[in-house]
Amino acid sequence: MDFFYQTFIAKFNYWIYVILMMIGLFAMIAKNNLIKKLVGMCIFQTAIILFYVSIGVKQDARIPILTKDEVPHGGHYTTEHHDGHKDHKADQERPYIDAKTITNPIPHVLMLTAIVVGVSTLGVALAIAQKVHLHYGSLEEDEILAKIPLGNDG
Amino acid sequence: MKPMKLAALLTVIATGGLLLYATSDLPDWGDPLSPANAGDLSTHYIQDSRDDTEVPNLVTAVLADYRGYDTMFETVVIFVAGLGILSILGQGKRVEPLAEPVASEGNRERDMITITTCRLVVPIIQIFALYVIAHGHYSPGGGFQGGVMLGASFILIALTSGLPDALKRMSQERAIFLAGLGVLIYAGTGLLCMALGRNFLDYEILHKVLGGTGVKARYDSMLIVEIGVAFTVMAIMFIIYAVLSSKGRMRGGL
Amino acid sequence: MVEQFPIIIIIAPLFGAILIALLGFRFQSLCLPAVVGSLAISLAAAVGAFLKVLEQGTVLYNLSGWERVTTPRGLFSVSIEYRIDAISGLVLMVIAAVGLLNAIYSKVSVTTETPNKVPHYYILYLLLVAGLAGMTITNDAFNLYVLLEISSLTSYALIAIGSRRAVLASFNYVIMGTIGASFYLLGVGYLYIKTGTLNMTDIHSSLATIPKDSASIQVALILILIGLWIKMAFFPLHGWLPNAYAYSPTATGTLMGPLVTKVMIYIMIRMMLSVFGTEYVFDHLQWTNIVVGLSVVAIVAGSLFALSRSDLRKMLTYLIVAEVGYMVGGAWLANSMGMTGAIYHILSDAMMTFTLFMVIGIVITRTGETQLTAFQGLFRKMPITMVGFTIAALSMIGLPPTCGFFSKYYLVRGGIEAGQWAYVSALLFSSLINAVIFFRLIEMAYFHGGKAYGEEITDKDHEHHRSRGKDLDAEPDGTLEKVPCSMLAPMLIAAASLLAIGILNRPIAGWINAALETLNLAQGG
Numbered sequence: 008m009d010f011f012y013q014t015f016i017a018k019f020n021y022w023i024y025v026i027l028m029m030i031g032l033f034a035m036i037a038k039n040n041l042i043k044k045l046v047g048m049c050i051f052q053t054a055i056i057l058f059y060v061s062i063g064v065k066q067d068a069r070i071p072i073l074t075k076d077e078v079p080h081g082g083h084y085t086t087e088h089h090d091g092h093k094d095h096k097a098d099q100e101r102p103y104i105d106a107k108t109i110t111n112p113i114p115h116v117l118m119l120t121a122i123v124v125g126v127s128t129l130g131v132a133l134a135i136a137q138k139v140h141l142h143y144g145s146l147e148e149d150e151i152l153a154k155i156p157l158g159n160d161g
Numbered sequence: 162m163k164p165m166k167l168a169a170l171l172t173v174i175a176t177g178g179l180l181l182y183a184t185s186d187l188p189d190w191g192d193p194l195s196p197a198n199a200g201d202l203s204t205h206y207i208q209d210s211r212d213d214t215e216v217p218n219l220v221t222a223v224l225a226d227y228r229g230y231d232t233m234f235e236t237v238v239i240f241v242a243g244l245g246i247l248s249i250l251g252q253g254k255r256v257e258p259l260a261e262p263v264a265s266e267g268n269r270e271r272d273m274i275t276i277t278t279c280r281l282v283v284p285i286i287q288i289f290a291l292y293v294i295a296h297g298h299y300s301p302g303g304g305f306q307g308g309v310m311l312g313a314s315f316i317l318i319a320l321t322s323g324l325p326d327a328l329k330r331m332s333q334e335r336a337i338f339l340a341g342l343g344v345l346i347y348a349g350t351g352l353l354c355m356a357l358g359r360n361f362l363d364y365e366i367l368h369k370v371l372g373g374t375g376v377k378a379r380y381d382s383m384l385i386v387e388i389g390v391a392f393t394v395m396a397i398m399f400i401i402y403a404v405l406s407s408k409g410r411m412r413g414g415l
Numbered sequence: 416m417v418e419q420f421p422i423i424i425i426i427a428p429l430f431g432a433i434l435i436a437l438l439g440f441r442f443q444s445l446c447l448p449a450v451v452g453s454l455a456i457s458l459a460a461a462v463g464a465f466l467k468v469l470e471q472g473t474v475l476y477n478l479s480g481w482e483r484v485t486t487p488r489g490l491f492s493v494s495i496e497y498r499i500d501a502i503s504g505l506v507l508m509v510i511a512a513v514g515l516l517n518a519i520y521s522k523v524s525v526t527t528e529t530p531n532k533v534p535h536y537y538i539l540y541l542l543l544v545a546g547l548a549g550m551t552i553t554n555d556a557f558n559l560y561v562l563l564e565i566s567s568l569t570s571y572a573l574i575a576i577g578s579r580r581a582v583l584a585s586f587n588y589v590i591m592g593t594i595g596a597s598f599y600l601l602g603v604g605y606l607y608i609k610t611g612t613l614n615m616t617d618i619h620s621s622l623a624t625i626p627k628d629s630a631s632i633q634v635a636l637i638l639i640l641i642g643l644w645i646k647m648a649f650f651p652l653h654g655w656l657p658n659a660y661a662y663s664p665t666a667t668g669t670l671m672g673p674l675v676t677k678v679m680i681y682i683m684i685r686m687m688l689s690v691f692g693t694e695y696v697f698d699h700l701q702w703t704n705i706v707v708g709l710s711v712v713a714i715v716a717g718s719l720f721a722l723s724r725s726d727l728r729k730m731l732t733y734l735i736v737a738e739v740g741y742m743v744g745g746a747w748l749a750n751s752m753g754m755t756g757a758i759y760h761i762l763s764d765a766m767m768t769f770t771l772f773m774v775i776g777i778v779i780t781r782t783g784e785t786q787l788t789a790f791q792g793l794f795r796k797m798p799i800t801m802v803g804f805t806i807a808a809l810s811m812i813g814l815p816p817t818c819g820f821f822s823k824y825y826l827v828r829g830g831i832e833a834g835q836w837a838y839v840s841a842l843l844f845s846s847l848i849n850a851v852i853f854f855r856l857i858e859m860a861y862f863h864g865g866k867a868y869g870e871e872i873t874d875k876d877h878e879h880h881r882s883r884g885k886d887l888d889a890e891p892d893g894t895l896e897k898v899p900c901s902m903l904a905p906m907l908i909a910a911a912s913l914l915a916i917g918i919l920n921r922p923i924a925g926w927i928n929a930a931l932e933t934l935n936l937a938q939g940g
Contacts, residue, residue: 017189021181029177035590037169048593055600062608065198066191071207071219072300078217104211106204107193112219113203113613116228117557119220120235121600123305124564127242130401131568132589134246135575137408138582151583180601183634187608196621200611201486205493213481230478230495234549234561237429240436241542241565245572248535249582334440341436348429354480361422363480 020061027054041136041146045129052125056118063111071112076102214379216298224303225383229362232386233347235305236393240340243397247333250409271322279321286314294391295384304387308394315399324407331399333411339396346389350382417467421476421497421552423460424507427453428514428545432538439534446537450518453541457548458511465504469926473500473933475554492614498554500933501926502758506551506681509765512912513673514544516905520773521666523899524780528664529576536576536666543569543670547678556603556690557613559682560596563646566678567592570671574663584658591655595645602638605631606690615690622691627699636696639686647679647739650713657732665776668728673769676735677761680742684757687746688934697749706747707835713740714841718848725787727775730852731768734811737845738764744838745826753829755927756822762923763810763818766912770807773906774800777898793860799903801860803910808853810913813846818916825924 015022027050034047078101136146143151188195197203206223216222224232290310297303319327351362359366364382365375371382403411431453439446468474476497477483483490499507518540529536546566553559571592575585607613609631610621625632641652648656656676660668687696697703717737724730742764745757777800782789794801810819823842830839916923 018184018187020190021184021187025177025180025184028180029173032176032594033169033173035594036172037166041586044590048590051593051597055597055604058601059604061190062195062197062604064191065193068193070301073211073217073219075217078211078215101211104208106199106207109207109219111198111203112206112223113197113607115220116223116231117613119224119305120231120557120561123235124238124561127238127568128564128589128593130242130405131245131249131571132586132593133405134249134409135571135582135586135589137405138249138575139586141408142579142582155580155583179634179637183605183631186629186631187605195608196611197608198611201484201488201491202493202612202617205484226479227481227494228479228558231555231558231561234558234565237542238561238565238568241539241568241572244436244535244538245568245575248529248532248539248572249575251535252531337436337440341433344429345433345437348426348433352426352430355419355422360477360480361419361426362478365480 020064021058024054024058024061027051027057039148041139041148045132045136048132049125049129052121052128056121056125059114059118059121063114065107065110068108068110071110071115073104073109077104213376214383215376216380216383218298218300220301221297221303221383221387225386226364226379229351229364229383229386232390233344233351233362236344236347236390239393239397240344243340243400244337246401246404247337250404251333252409252411275321279317283314283317286310286317290314290391294387297387298380298383304390305394307387308391309398311391311395312398312402315395316402319399319402319406324403325412327399328403328411331396333400333403336396336400340393340400343389343392343394343396346392347386350386350389417463418476420460420464420467421474421499422478424457424464424511424552425545425549427456427460428541428548432541432545435534435538435541439537443533446534447518447522450537450541451515454511454515454518454544457544458508458515461504461507461511461548464499465501465508468499468501468504473498473930489620491612491617492554495558496554496614496616497552498616499552501930503551503681503685505758505762505923505926506678507548509762510544510548510551510674510678513765513769513909514540514670516909517666517670517769517773520776520902520905521669522901524665524776528666532576536573536664539569539573540666540670543573547674550678551681554615555613556606556615556618560600560603563596563599566675567596567646570667570675573667573671574659577664577667578662580658581662581664584655584662588655588659591645591652595642598638598642598645600642602635602642605635605638609635615685618690619692622695627695632691632695633700636686636691636700640683643679643683643686644743647676647683647743648736649739649743650709650716650736653713653717653736653739656736657729660732660735661726661728665780669769669772669776672731672735672772673765673767676739677742677765680739680746680757681761683743684746684754688754688931693749693934703747703749703833703835707744707833707838710740710744710747711837711841713737713743714845718845722848722852726785727779727787727789728772728785730787731771731775734771734849734852735768738768741823741826741842741845744835744841745829748829748833748835748838750829750832751928751931752825752832754931755924756825756827756829758927759818759825759920759924760822763822763913763916766909766916767807767810767819770803770906770909770913771811773902773909774804774807777902777906781898787856787859790856790860797898800898800906803906804860805857806910806913808857810917812850812853816917817913818920819913821917821920821924 031047031051031054035044035051038044038047139151140146143154145151193199206219210219210222214222214226290307293302293310294304294307315327315331318330354363354366355361357366357369364379367382368375368378371378431449434449435446439449464474477494479494481494483492525536526533543566546562546569549562550559550566553562571585571589574588575582606618609625610618612618612621622632645652660672714737717733717740721730721733721737724733742757742760745753745760778789778793779785781797806817810817813819813823823846827839827842830842
């Protein structure tokens, strides 16, 4: 039971992402239809995004946005003198932030980038798939390869 | 085809097995003490970014300031995607703005209800998009999210009154110009920092231009770069839709 | 100003691309000057940064202006950082130089092959160069991923812009490239979980505190390696490369062929040396025999494939596959001689393949043939081009004083030192095959212009000239040399650089060695 808990329950996020990743990778390699390959690509990328976001989770933590008490709304409370030394307005007024109570922001930042990259790749790939269809009249890989004269490949 | 599938299956299972083998010494789910969560970097962002930038949304602070350089290239990725799609499928030469709606494929009969609803909804979408862009410092949001919404409002126009109508408002050339402008706003902000004698994207020095303190300058510059991001994302999202839905002919559409 | 050189290398092409996006569609004549100008600035900055590195050692440049933060455990970086040492300085100069020369070289071909899309083409071109240079210079594992994707997306588009066949090749490249980049990203994710940072230097110092037999670190290395191997077309994973490069527009093939695979090899070396550390990769894991074995297969297979192709560009792409095997094997020999050879070979191979791609581009445009037979009798008709070709061919075979000889010399010595006899014999075998391929071409070009083949060739020539509406019959020998200066000059400069890199072998190897020593020292090895 202990083994079961430690391998599956405590690490369920990794299991989910690995299974999704395997589905996506299989579709990318083995599927014959170009669009299905792209669907696989999406699943693969989503799996990675889930994986990263799950890294940043902390038990019982809140979202990485500070409250009004922690950062007074619109109040630029740090006055900086021109000699470079900073003057914090009454440090005791601001509550101490315990890092344990706030979700790790880094994976979110990274995945924002990865999502954008995923969208861009998908867009370009769809455009290429459309052009393949315009040229060869098909999206099935074997049918397309059959239309290419022999000896012209590889 | 069978042996190919079997080989693929074996590859996939091997990869999955490898990844699962590695989880044996990875931290459990939600562990607040894992190196990633309790590490110096994440603690620094959580505890000190309010002194550095005064932005309550930590994701925005990290995205637009500490890792602002990544985000600049993220904008460039979007820009590249739009141009790539245009160069693959597009006709290249300037597409004449279609003054007269072409009575060609996909130009269905227009429905008054959808057009009127669209007229009502589009301004609201756009106002809300501006709010999302501007409020990225305080709530989930920012240039990417707001830019996508702005792009969606144009896509909605294209869906209801046809692609030519939407292209009249946002032609291909104008979209490329806006996308380039967005990247220019972002990279130009960085260049301005360099011109004032600091490193690229070191917003602090911009207090000479924007007024206020160095921290305030960081706070403000983040909004400026988010606006740049929004320009690019809006234009490119629409371009991607326009090109893909019309197979590059920029007419007809869905 | 001097401190800003590292960033100028990257943002000069970026701003060039923005300029074209804003104005180039209206004023198309602006495109080429913007490309050449921005890449020239980039090259100048790369040279400046390299000189600074020689003067004062490794240069760090910190973006967003955040200094390293002090903690009880030491300094760590909170923002993205650039790092230039002698090795990346050399690679950066090669990237900028190839980008610049190729832009001049392909002036004509871009307007003829993609007539409607010149601004699009140049924007993507500049961003590809920026992406490659950015990958080389960055010290942040995730920033590397972003730039990797920029260079991939631009190259997908730059390939698919070409002929019918290129589109399908590009689709395969999208699938393979995405798998590669995703594997890299997963590897970085595993490193991030274990170390909590993304800065390469910080990852390295954190790894020192983690038990060496950690499964996840091992898997992270495997994932990163496989990802990069897909991207660099290391033999069993090379499937996407030959078609993608052979069917792409001339300017794309000439830019990507020399640069993309080499930059990926540099990144692999970077990951091995400054992220995981030589001690871990070589001493702890003991994978040397496996990887060098794979590289032997890659060298032999690549060479044999190249020998069996009759299409000029296809042959060249398989030679690239073989050369990738040289460098991966050299880097994994686990001694500094092999590593020096691998890095040296990055430089010389980039310039060699660049020269060959340019020569073949000239030959194909002038003769209209894409097969090996296009070379028949060319010495008489295109003497200048053939001089460049001969230098590049000698370098590929590995004859002194060209750079190919010296890099192979280091690789062979590294192989002997490590006792990897299979690798040494594979290198010699591949040189032999290269000799067969290139002497056959040189012979064809030099002798077959004579009487025995004369008639047949002139007949062929007639056809081609007629098909292009030109009548060059009456003109004397050397007429095919009517290549525009903008194509010949870059080719000759690149060919001259092969000799220069060869003659400067001592200082270059010295710089590389010094940089390797600091890396080893930093790792306490």
